[in-house]
Amino acid sequence: MKELFASVDLGGTKIAAAIAGSDGEILSEGRIATNSQDGPGAVLLRIAGLLSELSSGLGAPPLAIGMGVPGLVDVNRGVTRFLPNLPTQWRGVAVGEALSAKLGCPVYLLNDARMATFGEFTFGRGKQADSMIFLTIGTGIGGGIVIDGQLRLGPLGAAGELGHQTLQRDGPLCGCGNRGCLEALASGPALVGEGVRLLQSGLAPLLFEMVSGNAALVTPKEMGAAARAGDNAVGEAIARMAAWLGIGIANMVTALHPEIVVLGGSVAALDALLLEPVRATVAERVRMFPVHDLCIERSLLGDKAGLLGGIALAAAKTSEVGAVNQVV
Numbered sequence: 001m002k003e004l005f006a007s008v009d010l011g012g013t014k015i016a017a018a019i020a021g022s023d024g025e026i027l028s029e030g031r032i033a034t035n036s037q038d039g040p041g042a043v044l045l046r047i048a049g050l051l052s053e054l055s056s057g058l059g060a061p062p063l064a065i066g067m068g069v070p071g072l073v074d075v076n077r078g079v080t081r082f083l084p085n086l087p088t089q090w091r092g093v094a095v096g097e098a099l100s101a102k103l104g105c106p107v108y109l110l111n112d113a114r115m116a117t118f119g120e121f122t123f124g125r126g127k128q129a130d131s132m133i134f135l136t137i138g139t140g141i142g143g144g145i146v147i148d149g150q151l152r153l154g155p156l157g158a159a160g161e162l163g164h165q166t167l168q169r170d171g172p173l174c175g176c177g178n179r180g181c182l183e184a185l186a187s188g189p190a191l192v193g194e195g196v197r198l199l200q201s202g203l204a205p206l207l208f209e210m211v212s213g214n215a216a217l218v219t220p221k222e223m224g225a226a227a228r229a230g231d232n233a234v235g236e237a238i239a240r241m242a243a244w245l246g247i248g249i250a251n252m253v254t255a256l257h258p259e260i261v262v263l264g265g266s267v268a269a270l271d272a273l274l275l276e277p278v279r280a281t282v283a284e285r286v287r288m289f290p291v292h293d294l295c296i297e298r299s300l301l302g303d304k305a306g307l308l309g310g311i312a313l314a315a316a317k318t319s320e321v322g323a324v325n326q327v328v
Contacts (some may be wrong), residue, residue, distance in 0.1 A: 005318070006051050006062035006105075006312025009112060010069050012036065012085040015047060018307045019054050019062060022315035024123040029053040029307070034085045040093045042224075048102040060173030064153050065099065065107045066316045068115035075157040078109050084175075087288055090258055094218035106118040108317050110153075112306055116299075117144025119260050120152050133249070135206030138265035140175065141183040145256065163187070167247055182248040186241050188220050188267050192235045195223045206231040224270045238270060239277045246281025253294065264299035271298060 002021045009016040012032035020315060027133055032050055038044060055061050071083035071090070078096020096107040111119070119287040126132040133144040141163025145152045152159045163183035164176050171180025172190075184190060196215045198204040207226035211217035227235035249261055261282075268274065279296050299305055 002063045003159065003315075003318075005059060005061055005311050005314035006048055006055065006057065006065040006066060006103075007307045007314065008051070008067040009110075009115070009306040009310065010034070010043075010067065010106070012070060013030045015043075015050065016049050016307055017047070018055060018074065018311065019051075019058060020308070020311045022311070022319075024308050024311055026307070026311075027058055030054055032127045034303060035085075036089055039088065040080075040086075040095075043279065044095065044098050045102070047227060048099060051103060061103070062314070063103055064105050066115065066317075067099070067107060067109050068112035068306045068311035069095070069109055070112050070309055073109045073111060073157055074150065075109060075153060078107060080109070081156075092111075096208045100253065104148075106317070108313050110309070111157060111160075112144070113142025114157070114174075115309035115313065116142075116143040116264060116301075116305035117146065117160065117309065118312050119305040119307070120301055121146050121151065122265065122312035124305065125260055125262045125295075125297055129259040131256065131260075133162070133252050133256065133258045134299075135245075135249070136266040137245070137263060137264035138188050139180075139184070139185050141265075145252075146257065146258075162248065162252060163282050165248055165251060167244060182244065185244040186248070189225065191220050191238065192218050194241070195234060198233050200236060202234040206233050207234055220267045220270060224273055227273055237274070238273050242274050243276035243281050243313060245274070246278040247285060249296070250282045252286035253291065254288055258294075260295040260297065262297055262299050262303055264302070268298050273277035277282060289300055 004019055007018045013034055014031055015034050016031045018026045020026045080090040080093045080095050085327040098111055099107045113136050116136055116302040120134050121132055130149050130235050135143040143162030164181045166180050167182055168180030172184040173179055174181035174184040195218045199208050206229045210222050223234050
């Protein structure tokens with residue numbers, strides 16, 4: 001019988017889960033609301049119920065579970081340290097132990113962006129590479145680094161916070177408390193904020209029409225559609241944001257010289273509107289070595305990267321491949 005592994009992607013508003021083999025073929029998956037206001041205990045109980053339901057018709061329980069969480073985690077002990085967007089911030093919650101007791105198998109935790117990185121490296125664009133930088137661009141900017149075939153976590157499991165490199169000394173305030181972070185300049189909210197300004201200034205007539213003048217409906221997707229339809233100011237706003245992203249990537253490329261850079265998250269759906277100026281900026285800014293053979297691509301796995309990362313982590317830990325290195 002095929003060995004089965006489970007994955008959980010814990011988000012602020014929804015929880016996704018899946019059961020798959022070590023090859024990444026998903027056999028069963030589902031989503032439920034997080035209902036984080038009920039507290040960690042209730043959320044974990046509902047996760048256990050979801051996984052039990054997903055595995056019930058597959059003939060065997062999962063051998064291990066990989067779980068991505070939105071914040072800092074003690075990867076050795078399976079304890080959440082700080083999940084900023086969940087009530088109580090889940091400080092010191094023994095998630096691994098609690099779920100393992102309910103489901104009867106080991107549970108391995110990882111930051112959600114690092115988990116998505118591992119998924120993309122194992123099953124997506126990184127399959128043929130030994131080194132990769134991954135950025136997920138949405139409400140914030142997360143990321144991960146793979147060097148010599150290993151996901152680098154550092155002593156706290158926090159290596160790869162690529163969105164919090166400083167690009168502008170006195171730039172906009174970031175949610176982390178610093179100013180001028182890449183996240184503050186090139187995340188989804190940063191782009192949408194500029195889109196709303198253009199709409200309210202009368203400089204984005206097509207965007208205005210698409211959202212019926214309702215600034216609350218402006219999203220990166222709507223801005224992309226307006227730019228493609230001919231809203232030049234919106235297109236320029238996307239290009240400016242992409243240039244900031246390109247500078248951040250150029251910094252990482254200069255430091256690490258990866259084979260491939262992969263962009264995931266909802267903003268990556270802008271596709272060529274984002275990728276072309278990013279590539280141009282990297283080519284302009286990296287001067288220490290040629291980058292003509294550097295691949296900068298959109299994620300192959302999309303919103304499944306995190307789930308498949310959980311499967312890859314659970315399988316790797318079970319087989320003791322040692323694919324995840326916890327020390328830089």
